[in-house]
Amino acid sequence: MSATRRFFRPTWAEVHLGALQENLRRFRRRMPARTQILFVVKGNAYGHGAVECARAAQTCGGAEWLGVSSVEEGVALREAGIRMPVLVLGSLYPFESFLAAVEFGLMPTVASLDSARRLVEVAMRRGQRVGCHLKIETGMGRIGMSPAAVAGVSGYLAAQRLVDVDGAYTHFSCADGDRAFTLEQLRRFRGALGEIDRAGFSVRLRHAANSAAALTLPAARLDLVRPGLAIYGLWRGFRPVLSLKSKVVFLKTVRRGAAIGYGATYRARRATRVATVPVGYADGLCRRLSNRGRALLGGRRCPIIGTVSMDMLMLDATDVPQARVGDDVVLIGRQGREEISAGELAQAAGSIAYEVVAALTARVPRVYFS
Numbered sequence: 386m387s388a389t390r391r392f393f394r395p396t397w398a399e400v401h402l403g404a405l406q407e408n409l410r411r412f413r414r415r416m417p418a419r420t421q422i423l424f425v426v427k428g429n430a431y432g433h434g435a436v437e438c439a440r441a442a443q444t445c446g447g448a449e450w451l452g453v454s455s456v457e458e459g460v461a462l463r464e465a466g467i468r469m470p471v472l473v474l475g476s477l478y479p480f481e482s483f484l485a486a487v488e489f490g491l492m493p494t495v496a497s498l499d500s501a502r503r504l505v506e507v508a509m510r511r512g513q514r515v516g517c518h519l520k521i522e523t524g525m526g527r528i529g530m531s532p533a534a535v536a537g538v539s540g541y542l543a544a545q546r547l548v549d550v551d552g553a554y555t556h557f558s559c560a561d562g563d564r565a566f567t568l569e570q571l572r573r574f575r576g577a578l579g580e581i582d583r584a585g586f587s588v589r590l591r592h593a594a595n596s597a598a599a600l601t602l603p604a605a606r607l608d609l610v611r612p613g614l615a616i617y618g619l620w621r622g623f624r625p626v627l628s629l630k631s632k633v634v635f636l637k638t639v640r641r642g643a644a645i646g647y648g649a650t651y652r653a654r655r656a657t658r659v660a661t662v663p664v665g666y667a668d669g670l671c672r673r674l675s676n677r678g679r680a681l682l683g684g685r686r687c688p689i690i691g692t693v694s695m696d697m698l699m700l701d702a703t704d705v706p707q708a709r710v711g712d713d714v715v716l717i718g719r720q721g722r723e724e725i726s727a728g729e730l731a732q733a734a735g736s737i738a739y740e741v742v743a744a745l746t747a748r749v750p751r752v753y754f755s
């Protein structure tokens with residue numbers, strides 16, 4: 386073993402950037418030719434690594450835009466040499482962040498009259514016209530101006546003549562389920578767009594759709610779509626990009642009745658071969674997988690037994706008699722003919738695939754493949 390290895394603890398995530406680029410191409414093929422793609426890389430690209438994923442998108446030309454949730458996330462991309470247009474999807478509070486956004490060439494979101502005023506101040510201070518996208522609240526209940534407030538905000542911006550409305554957007558709350566609710570959100574959004582037009586702006590980029598809406602509701606595609614989930618391969622028909630792997634570091638056989646893990650929540654029902662795997666909740670693996678989740682070992686699904694601890698968990702490896710210390714364990718991904726998806730893990734944990742991958746902590750080394 387070489388001492389120059391980047392990590393010794395055998396728990397890592399493999400990120401296949403080639404699969405991500407393929408997903409961008411697949412997604413593009415399913416959209417109308419005129420619809421632009423904003424690839425959402427917030428939350429460290431849903432745990433996949435924002436800079437690496439953004440660079441992969443930039444290299445293959447798979448998206449016109451990137452979406453982040455804060456100025457900090459956008460600045461990190463700029464400092465890594467990412468030149469693509471970047472939209473800051475979150476609220477730009479505190480308002481000083483507008484200045485930083487403009488300085489780093491990030492497109493700010495204006496979600497209220499107050500924030501519109503602050504952006505005008507920034508434009509005055511810098512003596513330059515700046516652009517923005519207006520965020521319109523149509524049913525998500527998170528951030529954004531109500532459709533009734535849109536006329537006031539766009540009228541104010543038109544009068545100031547310092548801030549252009551380059552885009553306007555909303556966000557769906559039930560795009561993967563409630564079609565009627567989503568269509569109602571779209572109807573409200575269209576009404577608000579009319580108000581921006583009446584203020585004299587011709588909005589170039591009207592957008593609303595996340596992965597689910599873009600793939601299942603053609604009317605929601607508009608000028609630009611904002612996929613995240615599908616590009617990471619977490620939607621049917623797309624290739625999963627991330628695998629989470631580890632190795633067996635300890636093996637033993639315990640007698641019937643033996644206790645396993647904190648709180649002795651598991652008692653062996655038979656003589657049990659127990660494999661200890663160095664991955665736990667400090668890596669982002671949800672503790673609710675205790676006595677519920679499974680992992681792949683020797684090409685078989687082995688139950689997680691006992692509570693998941695901070696740095697380790699135990700598997701029942703009785704049905705894999707050939708298992709040895711050093712064998713690969715797959716928590717997310719494929720081994721032989723078996724596969725555990727982030728969605729399956731999420732279901733066992735009572736969560737969603739987004740959280741499973743976004744929760745992976747900095748302690749898990751990401752190993753990139755092209």
Ligand SMILES: Cc1ncc(COP(=O)(O)O)c(C=O)c1O
Nearest residue numbers: 425474556595596611612613614
């Ligand atoms: C404003 C906004 N747009 C787009 C997305 C991407 O959604 P998805 O990952 O479901 O495609 C998100 C993600 O939560 C978002 O917050």
